[in-house]
Amino acid sequence: METTTVLRSTFGLYAFSSSSNLRQRISVAKHRLTSVKSVTSTTPHPSRGVGRRRKNNDENGATLAKVVENPYSKVEAARPDLRKSLSDFLEEARDFVGDKGGPPRWFSPLECGAQARGSPLLLFLPGVDGTGLGLIRHHKKLGAIFDIWCLHIPVSDRTPVKELVKLIEKTVKSEHYRFPNRPIYLVGESIGACLALDVAARNPDIDLSLILVNPATHVNNFISQPLSGMLNVLPDGIPTLLEDIFGVKQGDLLTGMLDALSNEFSSQRMGGGGGGMLRDLLAVSANLPTLSRMFPKDTLLWKLEMLKSAIASVNSHIYSVRAGTLILLSGRDQWLLNEEDIDRYSRTLPKCIVRKLDDNGQFPLLEDGVDLANIIKCTCFYRRGKAHDHISDYLMPTTYELKQQIDNDRLLVDGTSPVMLSTLEDGTIVRSLEGLPLEGPVLYVGYHMLLGLDLVPMVSQILKERNIHLRGLAHPMFFKNLKNLIVDTKMFDKYKIMGGVPVSNFSIYKLLREKAHVLLYPGGVREALHRKGEEYKLFWPEQSEFVRVASKFGAKIVPFGVVGVDDICEIVLDSNDQRKIPILKDLVEWATREAGNIREGDESELGNQDIYIPGVVPKIPGRFYYYFGKPIETAGKEKELKDKEKAQELYLQVKSEVEQCVAYLKVKRESDPYRHLLPRMLYQASHGWSSEIPTFDL
Numbered sequence: 001m002e003t004t005t006v007l008r009s010t011f012g013l014y015a016f017s018s019s020s021n022l023r024q025r026i027s028v029a030k031h032r033l034t035s036v037k038s039v040t041s042t043t044p045h046p047s048r049g050v051g052r053r054r055k056n057n058d059e060n061g062a063t064l065a066k067v068v069e070n071p072y073s074k075v076e077a078a079r080p081d082l083r084k085s086l087s088d089f090l091e092e093a094r095d096f097v098g099d100k101g102g103p104p105r106w107f108s109p110l111e112c113g114a115q116a117r118g119s120p121l122l123l124f125l126p127g128v129d130g131t132g133l134g135l136i137r138h139h140k141k142l143g144a145i146f147d148i149w150c151l152h153i154p155v156s157d158r159t160p161v162k163e164l165v166k167l168i169e170k171t172v173k174s175e176h177y178r179f180p181n182r183p184i185y186l187v188g189e190s191i192g193a194c195l196a197l198d199v200a201a202r203n204p205d206i207d208l209s210l211i212l213v214n215p216a217t218h219v220n221n222f223i224s225q226p227l228s229g230m231l232n233v234l235p236d237g238i239p240t241l242l243e244d245i246f247g248v249k250q251g252d253l254l255t256g257m258l259d260a261l262s263n264e265f266s267s268q269r270m271g272g273g274g275g276g277m278l279r280d281l282l283a284v285s286a287n288l289p290t291l292s293r294m295f296p297k298d299t300l301l302w303k304l305e306m307l308k309s310a311i312a313s314v315n316s317h318i319y320s321v322r323a324g325t326l327i328l329l330s331g332r333d334q335w336l337l338n339e340e341d342i343d344r345y346s347r348t349l350p351k352c353i354v355r356k357l358d359d360n361g362q363f364p365l366l367e368d369g370v371d372l373a374n375i376i377k378c379t380c381f382y383r384r385g386k387a388h389d390h391i392s393d394y395l396m397p398t399t400y401e402l403k404q405q406i407d408n409d410r411l412l413v414d415g416t417s418p419v420m421l422s423t424l425e426d427g428t429i430v431r432s433l434e435g436l437p438l439e440g441p442v443l444y445v446g447y448h449m450l451l452g453l454d455l456v457p458m459v460s461q462i463l464k465e466r467n468i469h470l471r472g473l474a475h476p477m478f479f480k481n482l483k484n485l486i487v488d489t490k491m492f493d494k495y496k497i498m499g500g501v502p503v504s505n506f507s508i509y510k511l512l513r514e515k516a517h518v519l520l521y522p523g524g525v526r527e528a529l530h531r532k533g534e535e536y537k538l539f540w541p542e543q544s545e546f547v548r549v550a551s552k553f554g555a556k557i558v559p560f561g562v563v564g565v566d567d568i569c570e571i572v573l574d575s576n577d578q579r580k581i582p583i584l585k586d587l588v589e590w591a592t593r594e595a596g597n598i599r600e601g602d603e604s605e606l607g608n609q610d611i612y613i614p615g616v617v618p619k620i621p622g623r624f625y626y627y628f629g630k631p632i633e634t635a636g637k638e639k640e641l642k643d644k645e646k647a648q649e650l651y652l653q654v655k656s657e658v659e660q661c662v663a664y665l666k667v668k669r670e671s672d673p674y675r676h677l678l679p680r681m682l683y684q685a686s687h688g689w690s691s692e693i694p695t696f697d698l
């Protein structure tokens with residue numbers, strides 16, 4: 001296996017290659033990068049909303065309209081974003097653990113070269129392996145949104161922790177000097193996390209963000225005593241520790257066979273077959289010689305010393321850290337950290353999010369199921385400026401992320417076979433989303449069903465079918481990173497991945513100004529968490545909202561209604577009931593307090609916004625129905641709609657159209673022969689599972 005890596009240091013570019021065709025490899029890679037850049041029409045760009053029609057100027061200045069293919073239309077066939085594995089790490093590490101030595105230095109992997117303009121710098125600080133390849137699975141995906149440099153510490157290097165911190169600091173300072181407004185991310189694993197904290201503590205005035213993966217917080221009794229004692233008594237001069245223990249060398253028949261097996265597993269995984277732990281075990285076994293060269297006895301002893309001094313240094317400096325921190329914590333096999341320390345860190349560090357990776361072990365960045373770019377999106381940890389901006393720093397879901405979303409919700413969508421209707425300009429109602437305007441700004445205003453379940457089929461279907469990405473104005477509770485939470489806020493990840501923005505008059509203003517397609521539920525959580533008997537009742541403010549801001553940007557307003565949740569479940573325990581049960585009462589009060597009431601002071605029922613989990617009894621699923629009304633133009637009416645009375649008129653018109661959409665669907669579903677599950681299943685059994693099930697006559 002040949003590898004090519006361009007190594008960058010303060011002195012220039014280094015190239016490590018096991019083959020002689022380095023130049024060719026680099027130019028192939030460059031060519032690939034160029035093509036990635038030029039295919040934004042079919043690849044969702046991480047940082048931009050997806051346009052449908054791009055205007056290009058031809059040589060004579062004429063404007064050409066280029067129809068852009070919808071990257072999400074083939075979402076079902078999307079392949080995983082991360083395709084490398086532990087086996088790739090071990091194979092590529094072979095070239096990093098030779099006898100080359102030299103000082104610690106930075107390298108920038110070629111596959112990270114396609115980052116969008118204005119991307120922040122990401123410095124990766126390795127764990128005990130020192131190779132700097134620990135992010136290998138993530139290079140491609142992270143490389144699209146960061147300028148990535150990885151620190152390589154050669155096996156034979158003995159630079160003390162203090163000097164390593166100075167070396168990293170030197171790079172941080174010089175990069176900060178070059179681009180003072182660009183944030184610098186330090187991503188460190190175990191001991192690398194200690195180095196990151198140390199650098200941040202020494203540089204509180206530089207704009208840093210830290211991502212600490214299983215930060216080493218203590219050297220436990222086994223490691224500090226029996227293990228280091230055992231290493232100390234082993235004779236010097238043995239070539240490698242593992243080679244001695246297992247008696248295997250590179251090129252052995254056994255390693256050859258294991259190699260072949262692990263390759264077999266890798267190729268199956270590429271085809272979607274999976275391989276999991278067995279594949280990793282085989283990869284490790286086949287690469288024992290690499291591992292043994294990575295950790296010779298004296299290097300292991302040195303790393304133990306480094307660990308002790310790095311941890312001691314962090315503990316004495318942690319109070320000076322000002323940077324925002326994201327800590328990733330494996331649920332299994334934590335050798336070098338304990339949760340009490342992490343608790344202390346999260347209380348000490350000023351802006352700290354702790355994200356647990358329950359099913360992961362010692363090296364989560366190399367394990368399946370951990371996607372760092374995705375975690376960064378879900379925690380709103382990505383920023384190009386001083387703080388995360390939900391609009392300009394938002395990263396579109398990759399097609400695979402959308403697929404995961406769809407797969408997670410498949411049961412609900414397949415169970416409710418949604419019917420989506422829209423209205424064409426001439427008023428014709430059609431069974432498709434054809435009536436939705438393609439050009440923004442557009443403001444979708446509608447009724448919110450129980451638990452917000454209407455969002456599930458709607459947002460992804462509109463993206464898939466029309467390449468329209470709805471930016472939903474969402475309750476700020478979905479973006480909170482509360483500590484000591486009774487509920488796991490991971491359940492709100494989907495709101496962030498799919499483009500939710502905390503609701504405020506500023507966010508609606510900014511989104512419409514950017515010509516976005518904005519989704520607004522004026523009834524908000526009061527509708528989504530309604531009480532018994534309140535289904536399909538709108539809880540909108542009396543005084544007009546959204547109309548003036550929509551007209552300021554000439555946005556089209558699309559009123560819509562949706563029904564069906566009453567056909568899948570029935571509320572048996574609402575917030576009024578829960579407030580009568582002691583434990584539940586505390587939970588409702590806690591959640592309502594923590595969430596914050598965005599309708600505080602509203603005297604009507606809208607102000608009564610309990611946050612609670614309704615007790616429901618499921619039903620054999622009926623069907624979901626959506627009806628998007630005819631878009632209402634506000635362009636050219638800005639002056640007129642500045643008048644509060646006129647704005648109120650239009651507001652009431654929109655409200656009445658939403659009510660009419662709901663009423664229409666409630667009546668029409670009575671005549672749908674496929675409203676119930678059984679006829680739908682029979683229909684699909686005879687016409688194919690992917691066939692579109694008919695509905696009522698329009």
Ligand SMILES: CCCCCCCC/C=C\CCCCCCCC(=O)SCCNC(=O)CCNC(=O)[C@H](O)C(C)(C)COP(=O)(O)OP(=O)(O)OC[C@H]1O[C@@H](n2cnc3c(N)ncnc32)[C@H](O)[C@@H]1OP(=O)(O)O
Pocket residue numbers: 448451452453455456459471472473474475494495496498499500501503504505506508509519520521522523524525544545546547548549550552598642
């Ligand atoms: C288990 C299932 C889950 C599944 C999920 C699956 C997939 C997920 C998919 C996707 C994720 C996203 C999904 C999101 C959806 C979540 C739903 C909820 O969370 S619902 C709760 C939140 N929503 C509310 O509670 C509504 C609250 N509504 C409001 O607060 C208002 O309606 C608001 C702020 C949106 C608009 O009200 P105004 O009062 O600003 O509107 P106006 O009256 O038109 O404007 C007033 C004036 O302010 C100006 N203005 C506003 N900002 C300005 C600025 N920055 N500069 C200058 N002028 C500005 C305007 O131009 C206008 O100006 P002049 O007075 O006429 O001169």
Ligand SMILES: C/C(=C\CO)CCC[C@H](C)CCC[C@H](C)CCCC(C)C
Pocket residue numbers: 451452455475477478480482487524525528529590591592594595611612613
């Ligand atoms: C309002 C909803 C959707 C809007 O699109 C539905 C939210 C349903 C959740 C299951 C409600 C969860 C309430 C919990 C007790 C969590 C509160 C956490 C918060 C951060 C205080």
